[in-house]
Amino acid sequence: MMSKVxxxxxxxxxxxxxxxxxxxxxxxxxxxxxxxxEVVIDFDGMVSMSCxxxxxxxxxxxxxxxxxxxxxxxxxxxxxEGLESMILMIVNENLK
Numbered sequence: 383m384m385s386k387v388x389x390x391x392x393x394x395x396x397x398x399x400x401x402x403x404x405x406x407x408x409x410x411x412x413x414x415x416x417x418x419x420e421v422v423i424d425f426d427g428m429v430s431m432s433c434x435x436x437x438x439x440x441x442x443x444x445x446x447x448x449x450x451x452x453x454x455x456x457x458x459x460x461x462x463e464g465l466e467s468m469i470l471m472i473v474n475e476n477l478k
Contacts, residue, residue, distance in 0.1 A: 385457065386414040391427035398431040404438035411439070416455045417447045426460040436465075437472050444476045 388411055394403045414421045444452050452473070458466070 385420040385422045387422040387424060388414065389424045389426065390431075391425070395427060396429050398428070398435045401434060401438055404435040408439045408442055411443060412446065416443065417451050418455075420455050420457060422457045422459055424459045425462070425465060428460075428465065429462070431465060431468070433468060433472070436468050437475075440469050441472045441476050444473050449477070 388407070390398070390407065393407050394400065398404065398407075411421060411423070443456070447455070458469070461469075
């Protein structure tokens with residue numbers, strides 16, 4: 383199985399704060415069917431994202447595909463420690 387790749391900076395270079403952009407990214411990742419396919423999410427060039435954008439993308443993906451598929455099929459590449467911490471915080475909130 384070949385991984386599908388999405389580059390976050392193609393949508394919003396350096397910093398993402400727009401909920402509209404976040405919804406576009408979510409739709410494009412969802413169209414890659416992450417429940418059934420490995421999806422590489424490349425953060426190369428991304429410095430920051432708002433908590434709202436992270437929740438709109440990754441919180442919603444977590445709710446859509448569940449913890450097992452999230453852990454198994456989403457591959458985060460070139461992710462800074464700060465963004466990784468924020469994503470983990472959002473995912474942990476969705477576990478509650």
